[in-house]
Amino acid sequence: MYIQNNQTRPLKGSETILFLLLGLFYNGLGNGLAVATNMGSAAWTAAATNLQAFTLIPKGYFLFTFGILAALTLILLTKEISWPHLLGNLIFVSCFSYLVNFSSQMFAPVIGAPLWLRIILDLISIIMVGTGVSITMRVNVITHPLDDLVLYTRFKYLHGNAFVAQVINFTFPLIISLTIWYVSGTIKSVNLGTLISFFGQGLVIGWADTHVIRSLTFRKNF
Numbered sequence: 001m002y003i004q005n006n007q008t009r010p011l012k013g014s015e016t017i018l019f020l021l022l023g024l025f026y027n028g029l030g031n032g033l034a035v036a037t038n039m040g041s042a043a044w045t046a047a048a049t050n051l052q053a054f055t056l057i058p059k060g061y062f063l064f065t066f067g068i069l070a071a072l073t074l075i076l077l078t079k080e081i082s083w084p085h086l087l088g089n090l091i092f093v094s095c096f097s098y099l100v101n102f103s104s105q106m107f108a109p110v111i112g113a114p115l116w117l118r119i120i121l122d123l124i125s126i127i128m129v130g131t132g133v134s135i136t137m138r139v140n141v142i143t144h145p146l147d148d149l150v151l152y153t154r155f156k157y158l159h160g161n162a163f164v165a166q167v168i169n170f171t172f173p174l175i176i177s178l179t180i181w182y183v184s185g186t187i188k189s190v191n192l193g194t195l196i197s198f199f200g201q202g203l204v205i206g207w208a209d210t211h212v213i214r215s216l217t218f219r220k221n222f
Contacts, residue, residue: 001219019138023132023133023134024092028096028100030125033110037121038111043170046194047066054184058101059100063093063096067089067096089143093145119193123193126196127204129201130203130205138218141219150165
């Protein structure tokens with residue numbers, strides 16, 4: 001929904017596409033930048049990176065698998081399925097997985113930057129991811145299935161609390177990364193940025209909801 005002249009109206013088709021692409025851009029590039037800094041990625045990207053290191057299978061495949069599992073979980077929780085919405089979400093996660101892979105390679109030279117600069121870039125990446133998630137959640141036509149699941153639990157069970165919803169969401173991938181660390185003795189993309197993302201990503205999303213494209217509001221509540 002979009003607020004114009006103090007009135008709320010549905011998004012136009014062109015606006016929907018623009019905001020979806022903008023959210024995808026911020027989310028994908030932010031995650032790729034976080035991986036490149038090696039200062040800590042968002043929890044799901046960190047889990048995919050550790051699975052890649054452990055299995056030698058590209059992380060994009062794991063990111064896509066996480067999306068499939070999230071979509072199935074949401075179907076079980078809601079006890080309903082919208083095939084167009086599900087297909088749209090799978091298209092979104094496919095584009096997202098590719099964008100993270102591409103951008104992490106594009107930003108690879110960042111690893112040679114001074115520590116202080118990599119920390120700043122990692123913090124910027126967290127803000128980018130939170131902003132991207134906020135935009136696609138508010139459009140709520142298609143989004144990453146994990147964000148779709150967070151959006152549902154946030155309004156259905158947690159009274160709209162983005163912070164608690166994201167902490168719960170990030171607990172599972174952190175368990176994956178820590179398990180791989182226990183088994184292999186090495187861990188990747190889990191660092192200062194992961195800790196900040198774990199506790200701060202929901203706060204960034206909540207802030208972006210009211211400060212980034214303020215006229216864009218949630219299409220529906222749960």
